Amino acid sequence: MTDKLTAKDFATSQEVRWCPGCGDYAILKSVQKALAENGADPSNTAFVSGIGCAARFPYYVNTYGFHTIHGRAPAIATGLKLAKPDLDVWVVTGDGDSMSIGGNHMMHALRRNVGLKILLFNNEIYGLTKGQFSPTSRIGTKSPSSPKGSVDTPVSPGQFAMGCGARFFARGVDTDKVGMSDVLHQAHAFIGTSLVEIFQNCIVYNEDVFANFTERRNAANTQLHLKHGEPMLFGEDNGSGISFNQDTWSLEVVDASTSADEVLVHDEGNAIVARMLIDLHLPVALGVIYRQPAVSYEDSFYGHHPSRMERKKSVRDFIKGPSSWTVK
Amino acid sequence: MNKNNDVESIVIRLAGDSGDGIQLMGSQFAVSTALAGADFATFPDYPAEIRAPIGTTFGVSAYQINLGGGPITTPGDAPEVLVAFNPAALKVSLPMLDKGALVVINNDTFTDRNLAKAGYDSDPREDGTLNDYQVVAADISHLNLETVKEFGLSKSEGGRCKNFYALGMLLWMFGRELGPVEEWIKRRLARSPIMRDANVKALHAGHAFGETAELSANLAQINLPMAEMEPGEYRSITGAEALALGIAAAGELADRQVMFCSYPITPASPLLHRLAHLAELGVGTFQAEDEIASICAAIGASYGGMIGVTSSSGPGIALKTEAMGLAVSAELPLVIVNWQRGGPSTGLPTKTEQSDLYQAVYGRNADTPIPVLSASTSGECFDMASEATRIALRHMTPVILLADGYLSNAAEPWRIPDISHYDPIITNPVPDNDDSAQRKAFTRDPKTHGRAWVTPGMPGLMHRIGGLEKDIESGHISYDPANHQRMTDLRTAKVDAVADFIGEQAIEHGPDSGDLVVVGWGSTYGPIYQATRKTDTSFIHLRHLNPLPRNLGKLLARFDKVLVPEMNDGQLTTLLRASLSVEPVPFNKVTGQPFLIRELVDKIESLRGASS
Ligand SMILES: Cc1ncc(C[n+]2csc(CCOP(=O)(O)OP(=O)(O)O)c2C)c(N)n1
Ligand code: SF4
Ligand SMILES: [Mg+2]
Numbered sequence: 008m009t010d011k012l013t014a015k016d017f018a019t020s021q022e023v024r025w026c027p028g029c030g031d032y033a034i035l036k037s038v039q040k041a042l043a044e045n046g047a048d049p050s051n052t053a054f055v056s057g058i059g060c061a062a063r064f065p066y067y068v069n070t071y072g073f074h075t076i077h078g079r080a081p082a083i084a085t086g087l088k089l090a091k092p093d094l095d096v097w098v099v100t101g102d103g104d105s106m107s108i109g110g111n112h113m114m115h116a117l118r119r120n121v122g123l124k125i126l127l128f129n130n131e132i133y134g135l136t137k138g139q140f141s142p143t144s145r146i147g148t149k150s151p152s153s154p155k156g157s158v159d160t161p162v163s164p165g166q167f168a169m170g171c172g173a174r175f176f177a178r179g180v181d182t183d184k185v186g187m188s189d190v191l192h193q194a195h196a197f198i199g200t201s202l203v204e205i206f207q208n209c210i211v212y213n214e215d216v217f218a219n220f221t222e223r224r225n226a227a228n229t230q231l232h233l234k235h236g237e238p239m240l241f242g243e244d245n246g247s248g249i250s251f252n253q254d255t256w257s258l259e260v261v262d263a264s265t266s267a268d269e270v271l272v273h274d275e276g277n278a279i280v281a282r283m284l285i286d287l288h289l290p291v292a293l294g295v296i297y298r299q300p301a302v303s304y305e306d307s308f309y310g311h312h313p314s315r316m317e318r319k320k321s322v323r324d325f326i327k328g329p330s331s332w333t334v335k
Numbered sequence: 336m337n338k339n340n341d342v343e344s345i346v347i348r349l350a351g352d353s354g355d356g357i358q359l360m361g362s363q364f365a366v367s368t369a370l371a372g373a374d375f376a377t378f379p380d381y382p383a384e385i386r387a388p389i390g391t392t393f394g395v396s397a398y399q400i401n402l403g404g405g406p407i408t409t410p411g412d413a414p415e416v417l418v419a420f421n422p423a424a425l426k427v428s429l430p431m432l433d434k435g436a437l438v439v440i441n442n443d444t445f446t447d448r449n450l451a452k453a454g455y456d457s458d459p460r461e462d463g464t465l466n467d468y469q470v471v472a473a474d475i476s477h478l479n480l481e482t483v484k485e486f487g488l489s490k491s492e493g494g495r496c497k498n499f500y501a502l503g504m505l506l507w508m509f510g511r512e513l514g515p516v517e518e519w520i521k522r523r524l525a526r527s528p529i530m531r532d533a534n535v536k537a538l539h540a541g542h543a544f545g546e547t548a549e550l551s552a553n554l555a556q557i558n559l560p561m562a563e564m565e566p567g568e569y570r571s572i573t574g575a576e577a578l579a580l581g582i583a584a585a586g587e588l589a590d591r592q593v594m595f596c597s598y599p600i601t602p603a604s605p606l607l608h609r610l611a612h613l614a615e616l617g618v619g620t621f622q623a624e625d626e627i628a629s630i631c632a633a634i635g636a637s638y639g640g641m642i643g644v645t646s647s648s649g650p651g652i653a654l655k656t657e658a659m660g661l662a663v664s665a666e667l668p669l670v671i672v673n674w675q676r677g678g679p680s681t682g683l684p685t686k687t688e689q690s691d692l693y694q695a696v697y698g699r700n701a702d703t704p705i706p707v708l709s710a711s712t713s714g715e716c717f718d719m720a721s722e723a724t725r726i727a728l729r730h731m732t733p734v735i736l737l738a739d740g741y742l743s744n745a746a747e748p749w750r751i752p753d754i755s756h757y758d759p760i761i762t763n764p765v766p767d768n769d770d771s772a773q774r775k776a777f778t779r780d781p782k783t784h785g786r787a788w789v790t791p792g793m794p795g796l797m798h799r800i801g802g803l804e805k806d807i808e809s810g811h812i813s814y815d816p817a818n819h820q821r822m823t824d825l826r827t828a829k830v831d832a833v834a835d836f837i838g839e840q841a842i843e844h845g846p847d848s849g850d851l852v853v854v855g856w857g858s859t860y861g862p863i864y865q866a867t868r869k870t871d872t873s874f875i876h877l878r879h880l881n882p883l884p885r886n887l888g889k890l891l892a893r894f895d896k897v898l899v900p901e902m903n904d905g906q907l908t909t910l911l912r913a914s915l916s917v918e919p920v921p922f923n924k925v926t927g928q929p930f931l932i933r934e935l936v937d938k939i940e941s942l943r944g945a946s947s
Contacts, residue, residue, distance in 0.1 A: 019799075021811070053791040055635070058802075066799050066812070071791035073638055074801030075631070076661050082628035086635025086643065087791070089621060090594055094639070094791050112631075115624040308621075311614070316592050318617030322584040325616065326751055330515065331570040332370050334562075 014039040017049065021066045030181035030207035031060060031128065035067055037184060038126070041191035042070075052095040055084040057109055059101035059135045061128035061207070078109025081116035084123050085304075092305040095195075098125040102143040103133045106162050110142075117171040119304040120199040127164055127202060128181075130209035131216050138212030150212070164204045165285035165296065169278060175201035176281065177295040180221050181208060186232060186293055193295050199303045220291040231287065233294035235275045238263075241290050249287070251280075258283045260290075275299070341558045344403025346411030347505070350428045351420025351441075352389055353382055353396040356498035361398025363502060363519060365746050367511045369571045374405030374562035376861060378929065379744040383601075383685045390444075390452035392423045404560035408712070408861035410745070412931040416508075418501060420444065420475070422453035429459075434467040439504070441497075443476035473544065475501055482540040483533040492530065496537035503541020504548075508557055513542060565750060572749040574713040574742030578672065579609035581720025583616040585670075586642055588721055589728060589760035592617040594636030595644045596629040601684040602740035603648045603674040626651035630658040630671065637667045638800075640790035642724060646672035648740070649691045650681065653698075659733050660703050663826060665800045666777070666786045668727035668734075670720070675739040675857075677927045686927025687741035689857045690903035695735045696881045696910060702823050704830040706730070707881035709737040711860035714749035716742060719878070725760045729836070730829050731785040737880070739902075741858045741929055763787045765796065773798040777810030783836075784829035833882055840884035845873030848893035851942060854919065856880060856907055859900055859930055866935030870943075880910070888915035896920055896942060900935060 017039040025031045042052065052070035056062035058077035065072030075083050080098045088096045098116075105113045105127050116123060132150070133139045140150040140157040143164065147156035168176045175197045179190040187205070194201035206217045220229035231241045231249065239249035240263055248263040248270030258280075261269055274280065281297035309315050349364075351357045358379055368375045378399040387394030401411030413433045419425040421444040432438070440460070450458060459465055460472065479500040483493045499520065506513060517535055524531035545556075586593040595618060597607045611620045619641075623629035626647050633643030647655065652673045662669045675691045677683025695707045706726050710719040716738060723736045765787045766778045776789040776798040789796050798810065806813035807821050845852070845867060852873040855863040860876050867874035875890065877883070891897050891911070899908045900922040908921040922938050924930055 021799075049797050050794045051792055065801070069797055071797050072799035072801075073635075073665070074799065074803065075634075076657055076802055079627060079631045079658065082623065082631035083635035083638070085623075085628075086594060086596060086621070086632030086637075087639045088635075089619060089632070090592075090636040090639030090641040091790075091792055111624055112628055115628065308619070312619065316614070316617055316619050318587065318592070318615075320615045322580055322587055322616060322754055325583070325613065326570075326580055326754075327568070328570045328572065328576070329519070330366060330370065331568050331751060332372065333568050334372065334564045334566050 011046070012043045012049070014043045017042050017069050019067055019069045023067050024063060025060060026211050028210040029060070030130065030209070031064070033181045033184075034126070034128065034187070034205055034207065035064065037187040037191060039068065041188060041195065044188075045192060045195050047095060051093070052097070053087060054097045054099060055080045055087065056099040057101070057104040059104045059133070060209075061099055061101040061134075062104060064099040078104050078107070079112060080104070081109065081112040081123065081125065085116060085119070085121045088121055088123060088305055089308060092122070092309060096123050098123050100125065100127050101134065102127065102129045102131060102164070103141045106142040106164060106167065110167075113167075114171045117168055117173040117200050117202065120174050120301055121304040122198060123200050124194050125200060125202045127204045128207040129164060129204050130207045130213055131161075132209050132213040134209050134212055163285060164202070166282065168202050169282050169285070169297065173202055173297070174199045174299050174301050175295070176204070176285075176297045177201070178204045178206070178293045180206045180217070180230070180293065182221070183293075190294060193298075197298065197300070199301060220289060229290050231290040231292045233273045233284070233292055233296060235273055235295065235298075238270045238272050240270060258287055342403065343560065344401060344405070344407060345416065345557060345559065346399065346401045346414045347416040347418070348397055348399045348414035348428055348431070349418045350395055350397040350424035352423070353384070353394050354386055354389065355396070355420045356495065357396045357398050357420070360498040360502045361400060362746065363516050364505055365400055366519070366571055367506060367515055368400065368402045368509075369569065369748050370515055371509070371511055372561040373402045373559050374407040374564060374748055375400055375402040375746075376407050376410045377746045378410030378741065381685055383683075390421055390423055390449045392427050392453060395424050395427045397424070397428065402559060403562070405562035405564065407562070408864045409929065409932060412933050418505070420501070422449050422455055422459070425459060426453045426455065429464070432468065436468050437471065438465060438468045439471045439473065441475040442472045443474050471548070473504070473548070478540065478544065479537050482537050486529050486533045488529065488533060493533065496534050499534045500537040500541040503538040503543075504545045507542045507545025508555070509559065510556055513538060562748075564748070567750045569748045569750055571746050572713055573605070573744055573746045574710065574716045574738055575605035575609055575744070577714055577716035577749065578606055578710070578720050578738065579613060581717035582610065582644055582670070582724075583613050583618050584717065584754050584757070585721040585724035585760060586617050587754065588757055589642060589724060589762070592619065592641045593644060594619045594621065594633060594641045595646070596621040596623050596632040596636065597646050598623050598626045598629045598651060600648050600651050602676055602743040603646050603651070603672070605743050606646050606672065606674070626654040627658060630655040630669075633669055634658060634662050634667060637662070637669050638665075638790065640788065640792075642668065642670070642728070644670040644672070646674065648674045648676045649678050649694065652691065652694060656699050659705060660699055660701065661802045662733040663703050663705065664802045664804075666731045668731055668788070670723045670727055671733055671735045673735060673737050674743050675737060677925070683927045685740065687739045687858065687929060688902050688925060688927065689737070689739055689859070690906065690925070691737065692880065692903065692906040692910065695737055702826065704827055705733050705735055705881070706830055706833045707735045707737065708879055709857045709877070710742060711857060711876055711878065713742050713745050713747050717749075717752065721757065721760065726833055726836070728760055728762050728788070729785050730783045730833060731763070731788065732829060737857060739858050765789055765793070771809075772796040773810045774808065776800070777805065777808070783832055784825060831882055834885050837879050837884060839886045840875060840877070840890055842890075843874040843876050844868065845871065847873070847890070849873055850895045851898060851939065852891065852894040852896070853898045853900065853935075853939065854891070854907070854911070855900060859902060862930040862932050862935055863900060865932045866939060869932070869936055870939045872939055877907075880907075883914055888917070891915060891917045898922055898939065898942060900924070900930060900938070902930070
């Protein structure tokens with residue numbers, strides 16, 4: 008490629024059909040920008056999605072795209088990655104798509120560590136089917152199918168991922184360009200499955216569920232932007248920090264000016280702290296929460312194929328089986 | 336059975352506990368039969384439980400083989416020789432035998448306890464049960480243990496050699512060389528020299544027992560004629576082996592790699608196991624988390640330009656149906672193999688049936704036509720694999736290939752084909768014009784309606800596909816009513832167009848008009864072949880079930896009656912009635928067992944009798 012591409016080069020001619028004000032627009036922009044900045048080759052990039060509002064994504068990115076069936080994108084993307092291990096494969100999925108109907112495939116993609124960049128648009132609702140509660144909806148969510156409020160305990164995508172043996176888990180907020188840019192670059196560069204949970208505002212069916220930590224004017228106090236090797240500081244002038252309380256075995260907020268040496272330094276490779284960070288309520292942990300590289304599935308898979316699956320022999324060499332005889 | 340018999344063919348049934356090594360013994364006997372130049376067909380009949388309680392009737396594992404001068408196309412109706420390793424095996428198998436059959440029993444196992452476990456109130460050796468048979472009672476367990484004593488094995492280890500002791504006896508009966516089996520044991524047990532030597536010794540001792548017993552007991556040597564087979568090189572092959580090689584061959588003919596994605600299920604797993612050994616042939620195997628994931632991964636691989644193949648049996652195929660619709664909508668090639676088994680639900684996992692024809696032809700939401708083929712014999716699975724792939728790539732469609740549990744495991748001699756004589760499998764070229772990439776990807780061949788196979792990684796051809804309805808020309812999403820009509824018509828026309836490439840339906844044998852024709856499909860080929868030959872009846876066997884060959888309607892109209900025997904409740908009968916104006920006579924059997932030749936002969940004769 009000669010000229011460097013821009014975000015615009017990753018847009019298609021298709022009219023974007025999300026509701027005005029939907030968080031998906033901002034995510035689309037961030038992804039297009041990240042692709043351009045990372046020097047992605049559109050011919051060598053594919054977006055695979057399931058079904059849902061989020062899953063319309065591939066129509067709007069000028070790469071290869073496959074809009075598949077509800078919940079199955081990780082399985083289809085796994086087959087694609089095995090067929091084309093050098094292809095840059097992204098999966099776009101919703102909270103319903105990935106955590107209910109497709110939970111099984113999500114689990115196995117994560118544990119196998121297939122080289123997929125999975126973007127989970129979590130709006131805590133089934134958007135496309137007009138607003139029923141989803142597996143990430145909080146208890147008491149009122150919806151057409153739960154008029155008195157839902158009673159199901161929600162699943163935490165981060166805890167789910169950790170339980171499945173995920174090697175990369177990060178979080179971002181749809182409209183937070185800076186945070187999203189960082190997270191998308193890191194996810195893109197990771198070898199193996201990178202799962203990014205994006206808090207996405209569904210303006211129609213679940214407006215402002217995340218407002219308590221996404222509102223810009225208070226974001227400094229409600230968001231913890233993690234950076235590997237740096238202290239976990241947040242708040243106005245980084246006045247607060249996160250420390251580990253040895254009595255309660257949990258994380259807590261401390262005054263960074265008085266308890267500076269108690270503030271934890273973020274270590275992406277620490278699975279135990281990652282799990283505690285995922286459960287942190289306020290501030291909400293964002294950025295790369297956990298990263299522990301391991302050999303990718305496709306590398307192991309091809310490791311078992313000495314020829315990298317090139318045809319080294321003919322069926323003729325195998326067809327006779329253990330013994331054959333001739334009839335004259 | 337007289338001593339030193341000359342017979343045309345003979346049916347042998349080996350039966351014992353599932354831990355007795357019956358299947359191994361049977362398959363080794365089949366190989367030695369093949370090497371001796373006889374034709375044969377086998378029927379491994381094994382229980383659903385891996386290791387059912389020892390000595391029970393439901394734990395009986397059996398292996399039936401029909402061998403002789405041929406053509407042999409079925410494992411045989413009634414065993415003429417039964418080797419029963421325990422009372423339960425005798426109990427289960429005896430009703431299948433005709434009077435006068437030779438029954439070899441392992442005397443040592445006929446203890447009070449085992450008799451009771453098998454449900455015998457009295458000892459069948461003494462109460463007259465075996466009066467109509469010729470009985471050879473040999474102390475196989477004991478003799479075997481004596482033979483291998485010198486190796487210092489435990490009783491259970493030593494006992495495990497007894498199938499080779501019995502195999503030695505059988506090989507003596509048929510005047511076979513021990514060499515090939517001995518070679519096989521040495522290869523197989525190379526890493527445990529003691530077991531290797533013990534088994535070889537047991538094999539020889541069993542053979543020697545035959546020689547001595549000839550003098551004293553009913554045991555006789557049997558002379559079989561060599562089969563009259565077309566000249567060429569042969570091997571023994573099961574359906575699973577043939578299909579595995581056929582899939583690899585399809586990859587080679589198309590010059591594409593194959594990605595086989597599957598989730599274990601009886602009786603489909605042997606194909607996965609076979610393919611897992613064919614990496615050097617450009618075949619990848621992916622064991623997915625479930626059947627949905629396996630078809631989806633295969634679709635993903637096809638999207639990426641490999642030949643995606645998935646395989647299962649009825650219950651798993653049911654799970655795959657939504658994804659089949661995706662492959663139809665996205666116009667991607669895919670081969671779906673269904674090893675049918677007895678149903679509904681979990682049904683009879685280890686027993687055979689051909690009751691998924693409706694599922695294959697009709698079993699999807701919406702108007703979602705898919706070509707359907709079926710394999711008739713184990714060896715034919717090889718050619719059907721490339722035929723299915725050829726259709727999938729030419730028309731850019733999923734294709735269902737029906738096989739069944741019987742074919743998966745049944746072995747037969749197979750003339751090894753030379754694949755350099757097969758036509759290459761070709762794909763539709765990407766148009767070389769100024770159209771948009773989206774339009775190029777959905778440019779279809781006017782005769783096949785197959786689109787260009789544009790895959791990610793091709794420079795500059797980025798486009799979007801999916802399960803939403805798309806504009807017939809531009810390939811973009813379209814909710815236009817008239818367009819949906821045209822796309823539905825296109826999908827129908829595409830499957831119909833397959834009939835332009837499959838040739839006319841031929842007659843297997845018999846005149847091409849008359850009072851009666853028997854129409855079969857799938858693994859009933861063997862028994863129908865024999866029954867129609869015996870009765871001089873015309874026989875038509877279908878390999879293409881959707882679409883049906885163009886001339887089939889005219890062909891069937893030339894007969895007064897059309898008899899359709901099937902191992903289901905009348906599915907091909909319904910299909911023929913719906914597609915062609917014929918009113919077939921159904922003949923259905925759903926016992927989990929293949930048709931017997933005589934059942935078919937009786938049916939044919941009764942129909943003939945009724946019409947004359
Ligand atoms: C097999 C199947 N079941 C159900 C549906 C209906 N359906 C479509 S999208 C969806 C939920 C989508 O929710 P989510 O994944 O959270 O995506 P969002 O629309 O919120 O972005 C459902 C239930 C379907 N398309 N296919
Ligand atoms: S329903 Fe919600 S998630 Fe879907 S497009 Fe509209 S705002 Fe976005
Ligand atoms: Mg949602």
